[in-house]
Amino acid sequence: MSRAEAPAGRAVAGRLGLSLLRSEVGTTFRRWRTLALLGVLAAVPVLVGIAVKVETGDGGTVGSAEGPAFIGQVTNNGLFLVFTSLAATLPFFLPLAVGVVAGDAVAGEAGSGTLRYLLVAPAGRTRLLLAKYVTVVTFCLVATLVVAASALAVGALLFPVGEVTLISGTTVSFGEGLLRALLIAGLVAASLTGLAALGLFVSTLTGSGVAAMATTVGLLIAVQIMDQFPQLDAVRPYLFPHYWLSFADLLRSPVSWDQLLRNLELQGWYVAVFGSAAWAGFTGRDVTA
16 A cells, blocks of 8 residues: 555544444434333433432431431432432443443354355454444443433423532532532543443353343352452452442532542553453454354
């Protein structure tokens, strides 16, 4: 290939990659299963908000020990429903949805017989796998924002909003509180990228979407259980959900960055290890379906 042809070839490959990514994202978010998952996630803040409103309607209080973190502050400021809903969905509902989408990413195509047709496209296996992973990460972000947006709307409708008293006791403006909520949503989405890579790796190992989804969710539950045992203290800091709830440190002034950065570093390692494993297995796999 001449020097003049090389940039043209890269440009064509780039356009093919973007076209493939748009197709993958569009296909994923048009599926009824994806829309149903997002609908369930959007319903969680509604249920939490109504439950708190009913519980406190006669002047009662909701103790933070009886529910998700921050639930005691919801009645004073509806913005705390965002933090409460993210804390309530992060241990199970959000990762379950991500596990379903990631597990089905490659295995679902193989099971339906469409994977070999995708591989005929000139984009190649590496770009296809990368498009699949970016699509799952996009779902992580969209799912998290759906929870946050639903919680913000319900919180503003059912409870007063205004200045935000952080868990460190400092009071900030509603605008700054809203900005912190947006940062927390981004951090929660980033916290799911390790699970997304793990699910994609599992998805490359089988031709059954159901089996890949079940395996990914099963691993999620097993790791969550392991993270609860103090006897495994030597292992727990390396489990991908261990620092998930560290996003609460963004509600301190000054912000405590230690566990936040550890979480991001840990997710990065999971993405690197399982992303590489998925690439190695998928690029060398003999696809017959």
